[in-house]
Amino acid sequence: MTEAELFAKYDVPVPRYTSYPTVPQWHAAPSADEWIESLSRALQGDGASLSLYLHLPFCESLCTFCGCNTVITRDHSREGPYVDLLLAELDIYLGRLPQLSNTSVRQLHLGGGTPTFLSPASLDRLIAGVMARLPNRAAGFEGSVEVDPRVTTRAHLEGLAARGVRRLSLGVQDIDPNVQQLVNRMQPMAMTTTLMTAARKLGYESINVDLIYGLPGQTPDSMTRLATEIVAAAPDRLAVYSFARVPWIKPAQRKFRDDQVPAGAAKRALYEIVRTRLLHAGYVEIGLDHFARPDDSLARAAAAGALHRNFMGYADVHTTAMLGLGVSAISDTPDCYHQNEKILPSYVKRVEAGEVPTHRGHVLSAEDQRRRQRITTLMTTFQAPLETTEMDAAARVLKPLIDDGLVAIDGHALVIPPAGRPFLRNAATFFDQYFQHTEPSRPVYSTSA
Numbered sequence: 001m002t003e004a005e006l007f008a009k010y011d012v013p014v015p016r017y018t019s020y021p022t023v024p025q026w027h028a029a030p031s032a033d034e035w036i037e038s039l040s041r042a043l044q045g046d047g048a049s050l051s052l053y054l055h056l057p058f059c060e061s062l063c064t065f066c067g068c069n070t071v072i073t074r075d076h077s078r079e080g081p082y083v084d085l086l087l088a089e090l091d092i093y094l095g096r097l098p099q100l101s102n103t104s105v106r107q108l109h110l111g112g113g114t115p116t117f118l119s120p121a122s123l124d125r126l127i128a129g130v131m132a133r134l135p136n137r138a139a140g141f142e143g144s145v146e147v148d149p150r151v152t153t154r155a156h157l158e159g160l161a162a163r164g165v166r167r168l169s170l171g172v173q174d175i176d177p178n179v180q181q182l183v184n185r186m187q188p189m190a191m192t193t194t195l196m197t198a199a200r201k202l203g204y205e206s207i208n209v210d211l212i213y214g215l216p217g218q219t220p221d222s223m224t225r226l227a228t229e230i231v232a233a234a235p236d237r238l239a240v241y242s243f244a245r246v247p248w249i250k251p252a253q254r255k256f257r258d259d260q261v262p263a264g265a266a267k268r269a270l271y272e273i274v275r276t277r278l279l280h281a282g283y284v285e286i287g288l289d290h291f292a293r294p295d296d297s298l299a300r301a302a303a304a305g306a307l308h309r310n311f312m313g314y315a316d317v318h319t320t321a322m323l324g325l326g327v328s329a330i331s332d333t334p335d336c337y338h339q340n341e342k343i344l345p346s347y348v349k350r351v352e353a354g355e356v357p358t359h360r361g362h363v364l365s366a367e368d369q370r371r372r373q374r375i376t377t378l379m380t381t382f383q384a385p386l387e388t389t390e391m392d393a394a395a396r397v398l399k400p401l402i403d404d405g406l407v408a409i410d411g412h413a414l415v416i417p418p419a420g421r422p423f424l425r426n427a428a429t430f431f432d433q434y435f436q437h438t439e440p441s442r443p444v445y446s447t448s449a
Contacts (some may be wrong), residue, residue: 001404004265007422011264014425015435016288017379018311019330019337020372025434026362030336035358036096038336042321043099049106049138049319052130053312054086055326057113058343060151063185064252064308065173065215069328070113071344079122086325087129089340089351093323094133096356105131106319108165109312110145114186116152123299127163138208142167142317149195150187157195161202168199169208170235175226179217182260188434193233206296209235213274214243214267216260227277228283237298238283238291239313240274242267268422287380288424290314291389314380335369337362360379371431378428399429 001009005225015022030038042048057071058078073080074327094100108130115123144167144346145160157168174180175189196207209230213223230238245261247253262270275285280392284299287307292299301307301316311330324331327347331338338361341347350357364372379386386394386409394409401407406420407427416424429435 004269006404006406007265007268009404010406010423010426011268011424014429015432016425017375017428017432018309018313019332019427020375020432021362021364021368021434022432023339026337026360028363028365030338030358030361030363032356032358034363034414035336035338035356035361037094038333038363039093039321039323039331040097040099040337041095042333043103045320047320049104049321050100050134051107051317051319051322052105052109052134053324053329053331054108054110054115054126054130055112055324055329055340056082056110056115056118057327058082058117059112059114060117061146061184062252063173063183064255065183065185065212065243066252067246067250068113069342071327076117076119079118082326083118083122083126083129085348085351086126087133089325089357090130090133092354092356093349101134102136103134104136105134106138106141107315108141108143111166111312112146114148114151115145116147116156118335120153120155123156123348124159124163127160127165131163137164144169146171147195149191150185152195154198157199157202157204158183166203166205167208168204168206169210169239172209172230173212174215174218174222175229176217176222179215179222182216182256189233196233196235196440205234208237208239209233210237211240211274212243213240213270214262215247216256218270220269222271224277227274230274231277231281236279236293236296238288240271240278240291242271242289271422279424285421287314288421301340302380309376309379323417335337335364337364367433371433375428375431378414378416378431379424382421382424383410384414384431386412386414388412394430397436398427401427 003247008172040206057069059070059072060074062072074177141164143163143165145165146169148171170192172192173185180186201205245253250414279285280293284294286292286298286302290313293372297316298314308315310322310332321333322331327340327344341350341357341359348355374384394414398407406423408415408417
């Protein structure tokens with residue numbers, strides 16, 4: 001069977017497994033008290049550590065491909081009140097969990113939206129306020145931020161670096177003017193490279209670039225140009241994401257015509273153009289759609305079998321809890337997921353009332369935890385253990401993938417050979433009891449290509 005035929009055969013809607021259970025299957029929602037108790041358990045013991053995620057939802061314009069939770073506005077007077085809300089939410093947690101103030105903070109990540117929508121002064125006040133409340137930085141503390149080169153200045157980079165931020169993730173997506181016009185994100189490549197050069201001079205240790213394949217208007221020729229330009233810019237890491245076309249969730253995507261959007265084997269071929277160019281340039285392929293230079297900490301963690309995967313993607317650090325602050329922010333502990341209110345006015349109202357702004361979540365059963373561990377292992381190491389009682393089922397359920405040489409059962413392990421890596425999500429569904437036993441009445445996931 002040809003590669004194109006394989007992609008057509010297995011191009012079905014499957015989860016990306018940044019969590020398990022996946023968000024559409026979060027049915028056992030915790031109360032605010034249950035969530036606090038779970039967070040308290042995760043922060044007990046000498047080895048407890050914390051990752052912080054701050055969600056900054058504001059963007060000056062809407063990128064029509066975007067699936068993030070954003071607030072589109074040019075009103076920068078909203079910055080100050082939102083910073084106050086984030087700090088107030090953290091104070092609510094500190095009031096409920098006094099031990100939080102002594103917990104070792106291993107990571108601080110600012111995501112969005114567009115974190116650099118905020119002015120350098122607002123960002124400085126936010127980070128200073130957080131670290132004053134949580135002063136115990138772990139050895140090797142890692143600060144990172146997502147930036148939009150269109151609104152990010154040298155003053156932003158200088159201020160963030162002064163607060164310990166050393167990792168930078170640049171939203172690029174594509175460099176072709178036609179594609180950029182279709183997705184409402186005009187961003188010359190020179191703007192991106194200028195920002196990367198400035199960051200390197202300021203001592204940023206790792207620069208990531210986000211790309212997307214499958215966007216409307218992309219062609220093999222445009223993707224070849226994209227890959228060539230990006231390799232020349234030499235980022236330390238890259239995330240090459242599949243465009244998740246979910247117009248039932250993001251109405252702005254309804255403007256794209258079917259004939260504009262690559263799909264199936266044609267879409268996957270665009271990824272292979274970038275992938276081949278990156279591998280030829282010496283990058284290491286990591287898990288699902290990530291690449292890094294061999295000397296980057298992400299590549300080193302992958303080689304050592306120490307890679308982790310969470311809502312922010314692949315990480316080289318695993319903490320005992322991740323606490324998300326801000327509208328729609330997601331947190332997790334070993335036995336619970338928690339998401340804040342997704343609508344900004346609802347989030348504001350709850351925080352101003354002194355409440356943990358719980359919207360939804362999931363309390364993981366022992367079986368959930370067991371399956372999550374194996375899915376995470378598969379997504380980070382390309383293999384996962386099989387129990388004796390699962391052997392027959394694995395051989396039966398995965399038979400098409402096995403017959404096509406995309407999955408192998410080696411002893412008591414499910415193994416993904418190099419040829420099967422594009423179908424990693426398909427193989428992971430074997431461990432997903434919710435996916436296997438649920439027939440959705442409407443679209444839930446994007447396709448796997």
